[in-house]
Amino acid sequence: LLDAADQEPFALVGILHWQIRRLWLARVLLDEGQPERNVLQKCKVFPAGKQGAFLRQVKSFSRPQIEKTLDGLFKFDWKLKTGQVEGETALESWVVEAAS
Numbered sequence: 001l002l003d004a005a006d007q008e009p010f011a012l013v014g015i016l017h018w019q020i021r022r023l024w025l026a027r028v029l030l031d032e033g034q035p036e037r038n039v040l041q042k043c044k045v046f047p048a049g050k051q052g053a054f055l056r057q058v059k060s061f062s063r064p065q066i067e068k069t070l071d072g073l074f075k076f077d078w079k080l081k082t083g084q085v086e087g088e089t090a091l092e093s094w095v096v097e098a099a100s
Helices: 009-031 036-042 048-059 063-081 087-099
Strands: none
Touching: 009 036, 009 048, 009 063, 009 087, 036 048, 063 087
């Protein structure tokens, strides 16, 4: 991903936030008992071939896990933009933290 973003973690933060926020929204809606088709529609998951994979991914995480990951991404973004951390190293640290 860094190669595609010309080695700039800034470019990745927005994409990561969008995707993780979509997972969070889907998890909230599923926890509220919304039908899967409503969840997919609200999260704008298209085409139909991607929907099953998206739902499996959402179901593999709890809401607190997703919220912790979003919080970590916010902190990473803040430190990156204020110059408190180096880009690639900090991104790798965030990935390790998010995966654990």
